[in-house]
Amino acid sequence: MNKQAELIKEISGVNPLKCMKCGKCSASCPSYNEMDIKPHQFVSYVQNEDIEALTASKSLYKCLSCFACVERCPRGVKPGKLIDAARQVVIRQRGQEYLSPDEVPELLDEETPQQLLMSAFRKYRR
Amino acid sequence: MQRIGVFVCHCGSNIAATVDVKKVVEMALKEQGVVHAEDYPYMCSEAGQSRIGEAIAQKGLTGIVVCSCSPRMHEATFRKAAERYGLNPYMVEIANIREHCSWIHKDMAEATEKATILMRAAVAKVHLNAPLQAGESMVTKRALVIGGGIAGIQTAIDIADAGYKVDIVEKTPSIGGRMSQLDKTFPTLDCSACILTPKMVEAAAHENITIHTYSEVEKVSGFVGNFTVDIRKKARMVDIDKCTGCGVCQEKCPSKKTPNEFNRGLNNRSAIYTPFAQAIPNVPVIDTTACIKFKTGKCGVCQKVCQAGAIDYTQQDEIITENYGAIVVATGFDTIKLDKYGEYAYGQSKDVITSLELERVMNAAGPTKGHLERLSDGKAPKEIVFIQCVGSRCSDDRGKPYCSKICCMYTAKHAMLIRDKYPDTNVTVFYIDVRTPGKNFDEFYRRAVEDYGVNYIKGQVGKVIPQADGSLLVQGVDLLDQKQILKKADMVVLATAIEPNPDVRKIATMLTASIDTNNFLTEAHPKLRPVESPTAGVFLSGVRQGPKDIPETVAQAGAAAVKVIGLLAKDKLKTNPCTAKSDELLCNGCSQCANVCPYGAISYETKLINDHGIREDRRVAVVNSALCQGCGACTVTCPSGAMDLQGFSNRQILAEVDAICR
Amino acid sequence: MSMNTEFRPTIVAFCCNWCSYAGADLAGSSRLAYPADVKIIRVPCSCRVNPMFILRAFEKGADGVILCGCHPGDCHYSTGNYYARRRMTLLFSMLDYLGVENGRTRVEWVSAAEGVKFSETMNSFVEKIRSLGPNVRLGDLRCKD
Numbered sequence: 001m002n003k004q005a006e007l008i009k010e011i012s013g014v015n016p017l018k019c020m021k022c023g024k025c026s027a028s029c030p031s032y033n034e035m036d037i038k039p040h041q042f043v044s045y046v047q048n049e050d051i052e053a054l055t056a057s058k059s060l061y062k063c064l065s066c067f068a069c070v071e072r073c074p075r076g077v078k079p080g081k082l083i084d085a086a087r088q089v090v091i092r093q094r095g096q097e098y099l100s101p102d103e104v105p106e107l108l109d110e111e112t113p114q115q116l117l118m119s120a121f122r123k124y125r126r
Numbered sequence: 127m128q129r130i131g132v133f134v135c136h137c138g139s140n141i142a143a144t145v146d147v148k149k150v151v152e153m154a155l156k157e158q159g160v161v162h163a164e165d166y167p168y169m170c171s172e173a174g175q176s177r178i179g180e181a182i183a184q185k186g187l188t189g190i191v192v193c194s195c196s197p198r199m200h201e202a203t204f205r206k207a208a209e210r211y212g213l214n215p216y217m218v219e220i221a222n223i224r225e226h227c228s229w230i231h232k233d234m235a236e237a238t239e240k241a242t243i244l245m246r247a248a249v250a251k252v253h254l255n256a257p258l259q260a261g262e263s264m265v266t267k268r269a270l271v272i273g274g275g276i277a278g279i280q281t282a283i284d285i286a287d288a289g290y291k292v293d294i295v296e297k298t299p300s301i302g303g304r305m306s307q308l309d310k311t312f313p314t315l316d317c318s319a320c321i322l323t324p325k326m327v328e329a330a331a332h333e334n335i336t337i338h339t340y341s342e343v344e345k346v347s348g349f350v351g352n353f354t355v356d357i358r359k360k361a362r363m364v365d366i367d368k369c370t371g372c373g374v375c376q377e378k379c380p381s382k383k384t385p386n387e388f389n390r391g392l393n394n395r396s397a398i399y400t401p402f403a404q405a406i407p408n409v410p411v412i413d414t415t416a417c418i419k420f421k422t423g424k425c426g427v428c429q430k431v432c433q434a435g436a437i438d439y440t441q442q443d444e445i446i447t448e449n450y451g452a453i454v455v456a457t458g459f460d461t462i463k464l465d466k467y468g469e470y471a472y473g474q475s476k477d478v479i480t481s482l483e484l485e486r487v488m489n490a491a492g493p494t495k496g497h498l499e500r501l502s503d504g505k506a507p508k509e510i511v512f513i514q515c516v517g518s519r520c521s522d523d524r525g526k527p528y529c530s531k532i533c534c535m536y537t538a539k540h541a542m543l544i545r546d547k548y549p550d551t552n553v554t555v556f557y558i559d560v561r562t563p564g565k566n567f568d569e570f571y572r573r574a575v576e577d578y579g580v581n582y583i584k585g586q587v588g589k590v591i592p593q594a595d596g597s598l599l600v601q602g603v604d605l606l607d608q609k610q611i612l613k614k615a616d617m618v619v620l621a622t623a624i625e626p627n628p629d630v631r632k633i634a635t636m637l638t639a640s641i642d643t644n645n646f647l648t649e650a651h652p653k654l655r656p657v658e659s660p661t662a663g664v665f666l667s668g669v670r671q672g673p674k675d676i677p678e679t680v681a682q683a684g685a686a687a688v689k690v691i692g693l694l695a696k697d698k699l700k701t702n703p704c705t706a707k708s709d710e711l712l713c714n715g716c717s718q719c720a721n722v723c724p725y726g727a728i729s730y731e732t733k734l735i736n737d738h739g740i741r742e743d744r745r746v747a748v749v750n751s752a753l754c755q756g757c758g759a760c761t762v763t764c765p766s767g768a769m770d771l772q773g774f775s776n777r778q779i780l781a782e783v784d785a786i787c788r
Numbered sequence: 789m790s791m792n793t794e795f796r797p798t799i800v801a802f803c804c805n806w807c808s809y810a811g812a813d814l815a816g817s818s819r820l821a822y823p824a825d826v827k828i829i830r831v832p833c834s835c836r837v838n839p840m841f842i843l844r845a846f847e848k849g850a851d852g853v854i855l856c857g858c859h860p861g862d863c864h865y866s867t868g869n870y871y872a873r874r875r876m877t878l879l880f881s882m883l884d885y886l887g888v889e890n891g892r893t894r895v896e897w898v899s900a901a902e903g904v905k906f907s908e909t910m911n912s913f914v915e916k917i918r919s920l921g922p923n924v925r926l927g928d929l930r931c932k933d
Contacts, residue, residue, distance in 0.1 A: 072588060199813075
């Protein structure tokens with residue numbers, strides 16, 4: 001069993017086996033054309049435990065965290081959460097904290113979804 | 127003292143692989159009263175049953191315990207066997223060591239221990255069993271079919287042809303159901319009305335069939351062979367005997383603003399209306415919520431123009447009570463509500479429609495007279511996108527987890543018909559899987575692709591965006607081509623999931639028939655008794671039981687009819703002898719049991735009771751065993767412990783409890 | 789681990805013939821495992837279960853008793869499960885007063901189609917009983933024969 005694949009499943013809370021491969025995530029994705037690994041493929045990559053390719057993918061930083069895929073997935077697979085979890089795995093590999101909890105309050109904007117804020121930090125402060 | 131025989135079944139390896147059957151036999155022989163115990167590979171086989179017979183004869187058995195599968199499976203088999211070999215069938219008890227033991231446990235020691243305990247409990251119960259005699263009840267030779275769609279019509283015709291009376295109860299003003307709304311039928315493309323209407327006429331003209339349209343089942347009581355049903359005949363406000371069906375009233379009716387249910391609300395109808403031209407009966411009804419006469423008291427146009435004098439504003443709902451031997455539920459389906467699927471823009475744009483709405487659009491009697499046109503501006507669509515699995519195969523609370531089964535085929539049909547009639551219109555189908563199991567089904571789908579050039583794309587649609595110019599932008603994905611697609615369309619058709627009609631719960635509750643988590647009625651057995659409900663005398667027909675297409679529905683309707691005929695052919699039914707019985711010496715006539723009895727089976731008599739030498743007149747409870755269904759509610763209510771249930775007596779159940787907790 | 793140290797509870801499950809017993813059969817035919825500690829007694833309806841049966845079970849050493857019936861409104865006998873629900877509410881509060889904690893008794897509605905629910909219910913109930921340990925509070929009532 002691949003440890004990293006397990007880690008991604010654990011962080012995301014996603015069971016990739018629930019996917020019926022309908023592609024609605026990719027159909028909904030606004031960043032689809034920018035991605036090398038497409039949202040629906042994320043699920044297969046985790047299922048096949050090919051995490052190396054996943055963590056090397058530039059898709060991690062193209063995902064807007066709009067969660068359209070999470071919202072519309074008919075099977076509750078939530079590919080967006082997988083992508084988010086893969087990002088976190090990358091960060092943990094580097095072993096660095098890019099943001100201290102003290103910095104968070106002043107960066108908060110009431111209008112901004114917190115999820116977006118968190119995702120943005122994981123993406124851009126590399 | 128009973129002489130008990132214990133028979134342990136291997137069920138091939140189903141039981142023997144996890145339960146040490148020899149050990150169970152060995153333990154059985156240690157039980158008090160057990161004079162014989164053996165194991166056999168298939169106890170339910172002819173050979174297995176004859177071994178029981180031999181043991182009864184040789185060892186003089188008075189009670190039998192069979193350790194095997196669920197009593198729901200083979201209790202009847204072993205009871206019959208016991209009877210054949212001269213033992214009262216109610217001296218047989220089953221210890222369920224398959225479903226409740228070997229199939230769910232892996233550890234042999236553990237499973238064997240549990241099987242032994244279950245065997246002991248059954249032995250303890252048999253010790254207290256008493257021979258029971260089944261009573262008899264008469265069968266009313268008349269059937270009720272709820273729902274007048276193709277399923278109900280076919281079931282009714284088949285039963286009626288066998289010579290039994292049948293009543294159809296249909297809640298809308300006409301029989302015909304969902305099939306009457308369809309334009310063409312797959313895979314032969316024959317016109318739906320052309321094949322349905324003759325059936326409707328046949329049912330209406332049949333001497334054995336009575337049709338109650340615009341009626342609903344109000345109350346059901348009784349049991350198999352003896353149901354009593356109240357049917358509410360809603361007031362039509364039109365005398366069904368006087369009306370000639372000329373249609374003048376509908377033409378002249380000034381209130382024409384009510385959404386036409388038959389056309390899925392795509393156009394309007396008058397307040398007095400027949401749902402469609404071939405309606406049976408061809409007698410209109412007045413929708414009193416829309417009628418000006420009923421709302422303001424002023425109008426009465428229909429009454430003035432009716433030459434036959436059929437309009438009667440004073441009609442009231444009428445409740446008729448009928449007796450039936452069997453009830454068939456054939457209440458059909460509807461498409462799900464799409465308000466949770468905002469991404470498809472259904473409701474935002476008139477040009478996003480469901481497939482059932484497209485059926486009406488393509489039908490010559492529909493809102494567009496059969497011309498394929500956009501409902502927003504009446505223009506002919508040049509690009510049409512079909513989206514499959516809208517609400518089907520959804521595990522979230524927006525849709526249904528099951529496959530609706532019919533969508534792949536009707537979408538291929540729609541696509542093919544459009545390409546055939548309007549060759550310059552492009553048709554694209556977004557699909558997850560194309561499922562076409564059925565005779566000539568896959569060939570049909572391939573024809574749509576190969577001969578008619580329908581563009582099938584494997585992938586889903588993420589969203590449909592209405593554009594300022596009135597067109598629709600469809601954002602989807604082609605999973606094989608690995609491309610996101612932005613497609614401009616003039617019309618989007620959603621293959622909407624189907625669900626059982628929403629009145630399902632009400633009817634299921636009335637019939638005490640169980641329904642599953644998706645509101646489909648459950649079968650008595652999913653494979654071997656697919657048209658029977660677990661409730662005796664109630665049968666299932668059509669989509670009420672699960673998604674199915676027309677040929678399957680008709681086949682199932684026929685199967686349900688055969689089961690009904692088999693029931694009605696009997697003059698008498700054996701009744702369950704496991705009924706309540708009151709001990710007259712203990713009864714104090716308090717009436718509490720009668721209050722909880724759901725069947726009104728308990729009455730009171732004043733009897734001369736000899737209570738240990740004291741002779742006096744006492745008011746005591748008497749159970750009518752023909753009405754008692756053996757639920758046992760009264761036994762627990764009885765404060766003096768006079769009431770007991772035969773076959774499940776207090777002492778028997780306590781003996782089981784003791785055996786398990788020993 | 790020796791068998792002596794592991795607590796193996798005795799659990800009695802009363803299941804109505806029409807829904808829950810069939811649900812248990814479905815759990816079996818779907819091979820959905822639950823602990824062997826659960827022993828099922830078939831009754832025609834949940835309303836057949838006399839509080840006396842449950843008291844007797846605890847008296848004889850049961851560690852937990854669960855009563856399963858059809859979902860409200862789906863009772864084969866129309867109203868039986870409503871009676872059962874009312875009776876059990878009273879009985880369980882009395883048992884709690886006597887020291888048989890509410891966790892040891894449960895009423896659950898399981899339909900004939902809910903094999904998964906049956907198995908899950910039994911698993912969680914057994915887990916609960918294991919966490920509560922052996923039922924000792926009715927020891928003085930226990931038969932001394």
